Amino acid sequence: MSVTAPSGFAASGVVAGLKASGKRDLALVKNLGPLTAAAAVFTTNRCKANPVLWSEQVIQDGMVSAIVLNSGGANCYTGAQGFQTTHATAEAVAEQLEVSAGDVLVCSTGLIGDQLPVEKLIAGVSSAAAALATDAGLGAAEAIMTTDTRPKEAAHRAPEGWTIGGMAKGAGMLAPGLATMLVVLTTDAVLSSEQLDAALRSATRVTFDRLDSDGCMSTNDTVALLGSGASGVEPDEAAFTLALTAVCRDLAEQLQADAEGASHDIAIEVVGAASEDDAVTVGRAVSRSNLFKAAIFGNDPNWGRVLAAVGTTDAEFDPYGIDVAINGVQICTGGEPDQPRDLVDLTPRKVHILIDLHAGEQTATILTNDLTHDYVHENSAYAS
Amino acid sequence: MSVTAPSGFAASGVVAGLKASGKRDLALVKNLGPLTAAAAVFTTNRCKANPVLWSEQVIQDGMVSAIVLNSGGANCYTGAQGFQTTHATAEAVAEQLEVSAGDVLVCSTGLIGDQLPVEKLIAGVSSAAAALATDAGLGAAEAIMTTDTRPKEAAHRAPEGWTIGGMAKGAGMLAPGLATMLVVLTTDAVLSSEQLDAALRSATRVTFDRLDSDGCMSTNDTVALLGSGASGVEPDEAAFTLALTAVCRDLAEQLQADAEGASHDIAIEVVGAASEDDAVTVGRAVSRSNLFKAAIFGNDPNWGRVLAAVGTTDAEFDPYGIDVAINGVQICTGGEPDQPRDLVDLTPRKVHILIDLHAGEQTATILTNDLTHDYVHENSAYAS
Numbered sequence: 001m002s003v004t005a006p007s008g009f010a011a012s013g014v015v016a017g018l019k020a021s022g023k024r025d026l027a028l029v030k031n032l033g034p035l036t037a038a039a040a041v042f043t044t045n046r047c048k049a050n051p052v053l054w055s056e057q058v059i060q061d062g063m064v065s066a067i068v069l070n071s072g073g074a075n076c077y078t079g080a081q082g083f084q085t086t087h088a089t090a091e092a093v094a095e096q097l098e099v100s101a102g103d104v105l106v107c108s109t110g111l112i113g114d115q116l117p118v119e120k121l122i123a124g125v126s127s128a129a130a131a132l133a134t135d136a137g138l139g140a141a142e143a144i145m146t147t148d149t150r151p152k153e154a155a156h157r158a159p160e161g162w163t164i165g166g167m168a169k170g171a172g173m174l175a176p177g178l179a180t181m182l183v184v185l186t187t188d189a190v191l192s193s194e195q196l197d198a199a200l201r202s203a204t205r206v207t208f209d210r211l212d213s214d215g216c217m218s219t220n221d222t223v224a225l226l227g228s229g230a231s232g233v234e235p236d237e238a239a240f241t242l243a244l245t246a247v248c249r250d251l252a253e254q255l256q257a258d259a260e261g262a263s264h265d266i267a268i269e270v271v272g273a274a275s276e277d278d279a280v281t282v283g284r285a286v287s288r289s290n291l292f293k294a295a296i297f298g299n300d301p302n303w304g305r306v307l308a309a310v311g312t313t314d315a316e317f318d319p320y321g322i323d324v325a326i327n328g329v330q331i332c333t334g335g336e337p338d339q340p341r342d343l344v345d346l347t348p349r350k351v352h353i354l355i356d357l358h359a360g361e362q363t364a365t366i367l368t369n370d371l372t373h374d375y376v377h378e379n380s381a382y383a384s
Numbered sequence: 385m386s387v388t389a390p391s392g393f394a395a396s397g398v399v400a401g402l403k404a405s406g407k408r409d410l411a412l413v414k415n416l417g418p419l420t421a422a423a424a425v426f427t428t429n430r431c432k433a434n435p436v437l438w439s440e441q442v443i444q445d446g447m448v449s450a451i452v453l454n455s456g457g458a459n460c461y462t463g464a465q466g467f468q469t470t471h472a473t474a475e476a477v478a479e480q481l482e483v484s485a486g487d488v489l490v491c492s493t494g495l496i497g498d499q500l501p502v503e504k505l506i507a508g509v510s511s512a513a514a515a516l517a518t519d520a521g522l523g524a525a526e527a528i529m530t531t532d533t534r535p536k537e538a539a540h541r542a543p544e545g546w547t548i549g550g551m552a553k554g555a556g557m558l559a560p561g562l563a564t565m566l567v568v569l570t571t572d573a574v575l576s577s578e579q580l581d582a583a584l585r586s587a588t589r590v591t592f593d594r595l596d597s598d599g600c601m602s603t604n605d606t607v608a609l610l611g612s613g614a615s616g617v618e619p620d621e622a623a624f625t626l627a628l629t630a631v632c633r634d635l636a637e638q639l640q641a642d643a644e645g646a647s648h649d650i651a652i653e654v655v656g657a658a659s660e661d662d663a664v665t666v667g668r669a670v671s672r673s674n675l676f677k678a679a680i681f682g683n684d685p686n687w688g689r690v691l692a693a694v695g696t697t698d699a700e701f702d703p704y705g706i707d708v709a710i711n712g713v714q715i716c717t718g719g720e721p722d723q724p725r726d727l728v729d730l731t732p733r734k735v736h737i738l739i740d741l742h743a744g745e746q747t748a749t750i751l752t753n754d755l756t757h758d759y760v761h762e763n764s765a766y767a768s
Contacts, residue, residue: 047695047703047719077691079704079720112688113721216675216689217696290674290755291600291763298764304496305600307461311431312601319431320463335431336463337497371674373757379675380682 002137002153005165006188008032008228012131013143016124018072018116024143026121027069028128029184030097035229038064039197040105041204043221049076050086051106052220058090058105062193064226065099068125069144069182071169073110076219085118092122096129107182107222109146109169141167144182147378152254156243162189162231164243168251170221181208181255183223185247188231189240199241200225207248210280211367213259214375215288223248256367257349261374264296266351267365274360278315282355283366285309293371296351301326301344306353307335316359323356386521386537389549390572392416392612396515397527400508402456402500408527409456410505412512413568414481415449419613422448423581424489425588427605433460434470435490436604442474442489446577448610449483452509453528453566455553457494460603469502476506480513491566491606493530493553525551528566531762536638540627546573546615548627552635554605565592565639567607569631572615573624583625584609591632594664595751597643598759599672607632640751645758648680650735651749658744662699666739667750669693677755680735685710685728690737691719700743707740 004011009031016026031038040059042052058064068089075082086106094101108116131139141151144167152168170181191199204223225244256265268286273279286292289309295302303324311319320335329344331337351370369375388395393415400410415422424443426436442448452473459466470490478485492500515523525535528551536552554565575583588607609628640649652670657663670676673693679686687708695703704719713728715721735754753759 045692045695046697046701047691074688077688077716077719077721079718112686112692113716214674216673217692219688219692219695288672289600290598290759294760294763297760300764302496304458304461304603307431308429308496308601308603311429311603313430317430332461332497334463335461337461371760371763373760375674376678376681376755376757376760379678379755380684 001155001165002141002167003029003165003184003186004134004137005155006163006186006228008188008230009186010132010134011136011140012128012133013139014124014127014131016070017120018070024139025070025072026124026128027140027143028066028093028132029140030066030132031064031226031228033228035190035227036063036065036103037191037193037196037227038062038225039193039200040222040224041200043218045217045219047219049074049108049220050078050082051075051108052222053083054086054090055105055222058102063103064105065103066093066097067105067107067184067224067226068093069107070121071109071144071146073108073114073116074112074220075108075116076112078113078115081115085116085121088118089121089125092125096125105224109144109182109220112219137165137167144169147260148258150258152251154247154250156247158235158243160235161233162187162235164247166247166251168255170255181221183251185225188228190229190232190234191227191240195237196225196227199244202241203245203248207245207252210365211252211256212284212287213256213369252367256369259369260378261372262369263372264351264370265349266296266353266368266370268353268368269365270355270357271363272356272358272360273362274316276362276364279362279364281313282310282315282357283364285313286353287366287368290371296346297370297372299346301331301341301346303332306355310355315357317357321358325354327352385539385549386525386551387413387549387568387570388518388521389539390547390570390612392572392614393570394516394518395520395524396512396517397523398508398511398515400454401504402454408523409454410508410512411453411524411527412516413451413524414516415610415612417612419574419611420447420449420487421575421577421580421611422446422609423577423584424606424608425584427602429601429603431603433458433492433604434462434466435459435492436606437467438470438474439489439606442486447487448489449487450477450481451489451491451568451608451610452477453491454505455493455528455530457492457498457500458496458604459492459500460496462497462499465499469500469505472502473505473509476509480509489608493528493566493604496603521549521551528553531644533642536635538631538634540631542619542627544619545617546571546619548631550631550635552639554639565605567635569609572612574613574616574618575611575624579621580609580611583628586625587629587632591629591636594749595636595640596668596671597640597753636751640753643753644762645756646753647756648735648754649733650680650737650752650754652737652752653749654739654741655747656740656742656744657746658700660746660748663746663748665697666694666699666741667748669697670737671750671752674755680730681754681756683730685715685725685730687716690739694739699741701741705742709738711736
C-alpha cells in the first residue's frame with residue numbers, strides 16, 4: 001500500500017526511458033488535500049545534487065503539493081544545465097497537476113555526473129500524471145528502485161482513524177546523514193508542517209540515521225513526509241511520532257536487508273555507554289571496519305576486530321572493561337577471551353553484536369551489513 | 385640490507401614455532417653501540433596490545449639495547465597473562481644479551497585475543513640471540529611477515545659516512561596512526577634520543593601516517609628508530625630527517641604495494657587546500673570510501689564517488705570549484721564533467737587521483753589501495 005495507504009494521496013510509477021533496462025523509472029505522488037503540509041530532511045553531504053538544492057528551497061514554506069522522483073541518474077555535479085533539468089521537471093509537474101512549481105519536491109537517484117535527458121523526463125511526467133491513482137503505491141515504489149532487488153513499502157493504521165504510509169529505495173551508499181536513500185512518507189493525520197517536521201526529525205534520528213551499510217554518504221538523500229489531513233483526525237503528537245518511527249524503522253530494516261551484495265544483516269547494539277552520542281560513535285566505528293565486516297562475511301566471530309574499532313573512538317571506556325557478545329555468546333569479558341569462538345553460529349543472516357562499555361546507562365543500535373564479494377562486484381561494475 | 389645496513393647492529397630471524405606454517409616468526413635486532421639512543425612511535429588506538437604497553441615504558445628514557453619482534457600472535461586483549469608473556473620475552477632477551485630488560489622493546493603481530501606460547505617465545509629468543517649477525521637483516525625482515533608476500537627493506541647511505549636502514553611488515557589493517565605495521569629503523573649516525581625522536585616524528589607524519597590502505601587502525605603498530613653512533617659522524621639534522629623521511633616513504637610504498645588483496649596502488653594528491661590538515665582530511669575521506677575503492681578495482685574512473693567523499697568533510701571548498709583528474713585525464717572541472725571517462729586508463733597498478741580544491745596553496749598525498757575480491761577473501765578467512 002505504501003504512500004497511498006493514507007487517504008488523500010494518489011501515486012503512479014511509469015517508464016520514462018531513463019533506465020537502460022526499460023523498467024519503471026519515474027514516480028509521482030500527489031497530495032489531494034485538503035492540507036498540503038510537509039516536512040523533509042536531506043543529505044548532510046556538502047556536495048548536494050541539483051534536486052536536493054531545489055527541494056531545500058521548496059520545503060522552506062512547509063507546503064508540498066507533489067513529489068516527483070526519478071531513477072536512472074542522480075543529476076548531481078551536472079552544473080547549471082542539471083539544475084535547469086530539475087527546474088523543468090518541477091514545472092512540468094506543476095503544469096500537469098495545476099499546482100505551483102514551488103510546491104513540487106524533486107528527487108533523483110543513479111549515477112553522478114551525467115546529464116538527465118530532459119525531454120524524456122517531461123514526457124514521463126505527463127504519463128505519470130495521467131496514471132495517478134489512489135491505489136498505485138506499489139508502482140511508485142518500483143519506479144524509484146536502482147540496484148534494489150525489491151520495492152520497500154510500509155504502513156501503519158492508528159485505531160483513531162489516521163494512517164501513515166511510506167516507500168523507500170536504497171541499496172548501496174547507505175550511511176548516516178541519510179545516505180542514498182529516497183523515502184516518501186504520507187499521512188492523512190491533521191498536522192501542521194511544524195508538527196510534521198518535529199515528528200520526522202525525531203523518527204529519522206533513531207532510524208535512517210543509524211543505518212550505516214557501507215559508510216558512504218550520498219549526495220541525493222531525501223526523506224519527505226507529506227500530510228493531506230484527509231482523515232480529519234488530529235492525532236496525539238507523541239503517538240504519531242511513535243508510529244512514524246516504527247514505519248521508518250520498518251523501511252530502514254528493509255533497506256538493510258536489501259543492501260548491495262550483503263549476506264548478513266548486522267545489528268551492533270552498544271550498551272553501558274556514558275552518553276547516547278558515545279554509543280552511536282562506537283557502533284558506527286565498528287560498522288565501518290572493513291576487517292570486521294569481512295570477518296562476518298566469513299562467519300568468523302573475530303571480536304578482536306570489534307575492539308580494535310572501538311579503540312579508535314573517543315568514547316568513554318576502559319579497554320579492559322569491555323564485554324562483547326556475538327549472537328548471544330559472550331566471547332569477551334573485561335577485554336579478555338571468555339567463551340570459545342567455536343560456540344558462535346554466524347550462519348544465520350541476522351547477526352547481533354552486543355558491546356557493553358560499562359561506562360554508563362546509555363545505549364544505541366547501528367544497523368550495518370557485511371563486506372562481501374558481491375558488494376565489491378556490484379560496486380565495481382556500477383557504471384559499466 | 386635493512387636494519388644491518390648501518391654499522392653497530394646485529395640481527396637475526398628464527399623459527400620459534402608460533403606460525404602454523406613453520407616459517408620464521410621471531411626477529412631480534414641488537415644495538416652494538418657505542419650509543420643506545422632510540423625513539424619510537426606507537427599506534428594511537430586506545431586498545432593497545434601488551435607489547436605496546438610494555439614498549440611505551442621502555443622508550444621513556446630514550447635508551448634501547450635491543451628489539452624483539454614476533455609474528456604469529458598480536459598478544460592483544462590477553463590480559464595480565466599476556467602482559468606477563470611480553471615481560472618474560474624482554475627478560476629472556478635481557479638475559480641472553482646481558483642488557484637490562486627495561487631497555488628491550490617488544491613487538492607482536494597476528495591474531496588478537498589469543499595467548500602466545502611463552503615457552504616457545506623464550507626458546508626462540510635463545511635461538512635468535514645465537515644467530516645474531518651483522519649481515520642478517522633479511523632474515524629478520526622475513527620473520528616479521530604475516531600476510532605479507534615479501535619482506536620490506538630499505539637503506540640510505542649518506543656521503544658523509546652515516547647510514548640509515550629499515551625493515552617493515554604490514555599488509556592489512558594499514559591506516560593512520562600507524563596501523564598494523566611494525567617498522568624497525570637503524571642508524572649509525574651520532575644523534576641523541578631527542579634528535580632521533582624529532583626526526584622520527586617528522587618522517588612518520590608525512591609517510592606512514594599518510595598510508596591508509598583500509599581505514600582500519602591496529603592495536604600493535606610500532607615504529608622504532610635505534611641509533612648506534614657507530615659511524616662516529618654527527619649528521620646535519622635536516623639532512624638526516626630528509627634521508628629518514630625518504631627511507632620511511634620507501635617502506636610505506638612497499639607496504640602499499642603489498643597490501644592484502646590489492647590490485648591498484650592509489651595516490652590521492654590533494655592540492656589547492658586552505659591548510660595541510662584540510663588536504664589530509666580530504667585525501668583520507670576519499671581513501672576510505674568503499675564505493676570509490678571498488679570502482680577503481682573495476683577500472684571505473686567514477687569521479688562522482690570522489691566528490692561524494694570530499695563532500696563529507698569540513699574542509700574549505702566550493703562544491704562547484706573542484707577539479708578532479710584521474711591518471712592525467714581531467715574528467716571534472718569546476719564540479720562538472722570535462723573529458724570523457726573513456727579516456728582514463730585504469731589498467732596500470734599505479735593510480736593517481738588529483739583533486740584541486742582551489743581554496744589555497746596547501747597539499748598532501750594519501751596512499752591507499754582498491755577494494756577487491758581478494759581483500760574480502762583474505763580478511764574473511766584470516767582466523768580460520
